[in-house]
Amino acid sequence: MHIYDKEFTQTELPMTKQEIRAISIAKLMLKPNSILIDVGAGTGTIGIEAATYMPQGKVYAIEKEEKGLDTIKQNAEKFNLDNFELIHGKAPDAIPNIAYDRMFIGGSTGGLEEIINHFLTYAKDEAILVINCITLETQSKSLEILKEKGFKDIEVITVTVGRAKRVGPYTMMFGENPICIIKVIKRNK
Secondary structure (H helix, E strand, O other): OOOOHHHOOOOOOOOOOHHHHHHHHHHHOOOOOOEEEEEOOOOOHHHHHHHHOOOOOEEEEEEOOHHHHHHHHHHHHHOOOOOEEEEEOOOOOOOOOOOEEEEEEOOOOOOHHHHHHHHHHHEEEEEEEEEEEOOHHHHHHHHHHHHHOOOOOOEEEEEOOEEEEEEOOEEEEEEOOOEEEEEEEOOOO
């Protein structure tokens, strides 16, 4: 179920906007029974919307920031999800050591390589990893690590969204921050 931004409780924390969520979730290619690890959950929007597409699946949302926890809880309660679990902690240590088939990285706080190692260790064959990068440094580091780890067919797209706003009698387009979305699939070598 597509969820509009206005339906989420918002705080001072940045939120993945609905157009970027739609593309990121599409890249995850969720199944009704997928197990998704949402690393750096922020306000919870990716994991919460993803949970609505996976009625027999489960989302484990990992967030280290105290201030984000209440917002995520409020948003999860608003959508009455019983397949969404919030875990307070820093990845990769807070990620459950279980088999899963999807991982989304929205924030890594410098632990990107260790998080990708967790994916390589615990994710099932043919599991999908999607990384959203706001900074060029994160994009560069992600690509470097993924290549070092032997991933083939690394898909990279950049998305820029413009929103119309009224300026007096006119309508002008204002751009949101461009987002780089990276997708890889774990293949049995």
